[in-house]
Amino acid sequence: MTRCAVFGTGSWGTAFSMVLADAGCRVTxxxxxxxxxxxxxxxxxxxxxLPGVRLPDAVTATADPAEAARDAEFTVLAVPAQTLRGNLERWAPLLDAGTVLVSLMKGVELGTTRRMSEVIEEVVAKEGAGAAGVRGRVAVLTGPNLAREIAARQPAAAVVACADEAVARRLQTACHTPYFRPYTNTDVVGCELGGAVKNVIGLAVGIADGMGLGDNAKASLITRGLAETARLGSVLGADPRTFAGLAGMGDLVATCSSPLSRNHTFGTNLGRGMTLAETIAATKQTAEGVKSCESVLDLARRHAVDMPITETVVSIVHDGKPPLVALKELMSRSAKAEGH
Structure with missing residues (x-):
């Protein structure tokens, strides 16, 4: 039986532990x-x-990271994006050489603008015993994967991305169940950017909902948000086809349309007039886009990529700009061809 370690007991880490167990793995x-x-x-x-959801018997838990990591073929990282580096620096020496490191996180690190796979590679290469060839052992799982629906075993698809296609296929097998269908991809950059930027666009659509704007406005934000993501991806070497798939449009639609989305809900509260402090206090789980919107914008500026929706979200969330003022400024931008 395949051994898996899942670091993190939040909703997505817990739901994915269920998926692994349902696929025949033993999970700690x-x-x-x-x-x-x-x-x-x-x-x-x-x-x-995930109250009311019974976990499979093959899922157990521990507060000892060494116990969790022992003999794990797959080590799944499911902690808030901005805490990854500090946590992994402590865990890396405990990991088995050769374990596949799987990121469930959707964010960009503040300060460094590193994607999560880049943080993992950097830390393990420095701290871990199995540093050799680490890039080919880092995988990303992403897509329209709302944890509550997956915990209810409702049908969902996902993307397993790794530079080593054989490793991606191994992970695909390890998490393939009758209700969870993973596809493989070697475009780690595109898959990670799709997951990180969709959180920012989810905030924007949530703000629009909170302001009472209509479906035309929300559809425009989703579409132009995807264009921003693709522009950034192009500069960073992503495959443009990725953004038309599950890691791009699929994840974006789920985040922007579901009340189960933390980022959408966070944005909705801001759009209704709640302050940032009030919204944070009302939010029980991490809305990754709140912090990552700054690092995504920083990454875009470093590469001279125009991302006006992301810039607008940062101005509302972190600069305190009233949503109505930010909307007027966004709508008054100079007209241009759609492909730009």
Missing amino acids: MWGRRAALVDTLNATHENPDY
Whole structure:
């Protein structure tokens, strides 16, 4: 039976642990809170993030990272994007050489503008015993994967991206179930950018919803948001076809249209007039786009890529600009051809 470690006991880490177990793997989750770990083992339920959902018997939990990592063929990282580096610096020496490192995170690191796979490669190459050939062992799982729906075993598809196609196929097999259908891809850059930027566009569409704007406005934000993502991806060497697939349009549609999306909900509260502090206080889980919008914009500026929707989101979320003022400024930009 394939051994998997899942570092993180949030909603997505928990739901993906279920997927792995349903696909025939034995899963050990790591959690930082001993009380939650004890509850997971005693009740096979995660009451903090997926209440009412029973976990398979093949899923257990521990607060000891060494125990979680031991003999794992796949090591899944499911912590908030901005905490990855600090956590992984502690975990890397514990990881088995040759383990496949799987990122579930959708963000860009503040300050460095590194994608999550780049952070993993950098840290493991420096701290880990199995540093040789680490790039070919880093995989990304992304797509329209709302955790609550997957925990209910509703049908979903995803993309497994890795520079080494054989590794991608191994992970594909490890998480393929009757309700979860993964596809492979070697375009790690495009898949990660699609996942990171869609959170920012999800905030924008949520703000539009909160302001009471119509479907025309939301459809325009989604479409032009995808254009921003593709522009950035082109400069960074992504395959443009990726953005028409599950990691691009698929994930964007799910995030921008579902009330289960944390980023959409966060944006909706801002659009309704709540302050940033009030919205953060009302949000129980991490909305990655809130921090990543700054790092995505920083990445775009470093490469001279125009991303006006992302810039507008940053001005609302972090600069305190009223959404109505930001909307007027966005709509008053000079007209141009659609392909630009």
